[in-house]
């Protein structure tokens with residue numbers, strides 16, 4: 146009897162899988178991050194990140210835009226991971242936007258800009274520049290004009306197939322850009338939702354057109 150049980154145990158082993166050292170990435174259509182959101186409280190848990198708090202007022206504005214992008218995309222059936230500045234896990238998405246506003250010691254020396262890490266995001270970057278430039282009346286900086294744009298930390302945690310972009314929507318240390326931006330946060334979110342929906346070919350979010 147014992148030998149029979151032993152034989153059965155050997156014949157039908159049920160080993161448990163070893164724990165995976167790298168957690169399985171979370172799959173969504175789009176990742177939307179509000180730059181600096183949750184800091185400085187979250188910084189202690191992520192000591193390997195620089196605890197960058199952003200330009201003055203930036204952390205109040207990025208969640209407004211990010212929440213609107215998320216709301217519109219979800220209303221059109223697009224799945225969204227809505228992330229703060231510091232987050233656990235890894236993501237695989239069709240597209241990602243990391244929303245920021247620029248700041249500068251010399252006010253009004255910059256404007257809108259785009260950052261990306263890989264050549265596959267080039268098409269997305271060109272498309273966003275062409276689209277946002279229709280409406281943004283100030284300076285548009287060259288792509289990846291700072292190392293922070295080119296090598297944004299979250300690129301390592303979010304892989305995309307159609308493009309992952311840091312978008313700086315204006316320079317908010319610049320009084321005229323700040324005044325232009327203040328009433329337009331939800332509209333900027335609507336522009337991004339339309340742009341992302343078009344980029345990934347899902348959701349068919351209509352173009353909001355000019356700010357009204």
Ligand SMILES: [Zn+2]
Pocket residue numbers: 180181199200203245246247
């Ligand atoms: Zn920022």
